[in-house]
Amino acid sequence: MSDLADSYRYCGAVAAEHGRTYHLATRLLPARRRAAAHSLYGFARTVDDIVDVDAGRSAEDVATELDRIDAMLRLCFSDRSAVGSHACPGGMQRVLPAFLDTVAYFEIPHDYFFAFLHSMRMDVPGTPAHRTEYGTLADLRTYMYGSAVVVGLQMLPVLGTTGRMADAEPHAAALGEAFQLTNFLRDVGEDLDRGRVYLPARELRAFGVDTELLAFSRRTGTTDQRIVRALAHLISITRSVYRSAEPGIAMLDRRVQPGIRTAYVLYSRILDEIERGGYRVLDRRATVPRRDRWAVALPQFARLTLPTRGRRS
16 A cells, blocks of 8 residues: 555656646645546656657667556556566656556546557657658647547546536547647747657648748747747647637536636646747747746635535535
């Protein structure tokens, strides 16, 4: 039990350190669901770090580590007692007990996690799935299914729904996609440094933008109006995805709606910050100011503490 408790604490610390907006939103969740959300974040973040952090590993080493995680998941999903029987890369050994406990308790489909690993392989040079750019929005959505959509879907059993879960799934999928598109727009410069472009090439070309122009603007810190127009267009698309996701919040268990509403509002405000900053995503990172984050979160905290007629805990 102590190992499991330690694992949940570790996942909570990972979420607090690396996912400020996410962690703030999860503070509005009931304790059991909050811990589960942290464990899912801990798993995804640990895998993402293996793929993205340059620690002197070759692409072949990273691919091997992903294969080891894949094999470990398949083993542990069939026999949870296998946790600890094989060494896992990075901090995965510390994440696994809480992660596996969450997956089992909330009966989260295992295929979601293998889809996630597949999308991560798309980021690793030398793997058959590797991609450095995506031609169309449809191509990008193939990647986002594993990197983001399944994240929204795996959260549904944790959050709970007031009706049929299947009715909420398209909205949860849209929310995962909206958050991912927001990350892509915020992190254009950082992704370029890793040799990746997550903005669809066809959409960029329509405004006269290519990778070379993005790289030039990154190097020089200049703002090109062609990039501004392309980003404005992609922000418009992203906002439409947020609109598709929004009805799903009311389908969730009422106790978790404030937390998800907070995440929805705060993440969408990153788009506002990109616009407010003159679309300078290539030489800086748009963030929602801390005071604004709390201004959104505190009224939602209040909703949890006020009595509601007919509501039972």
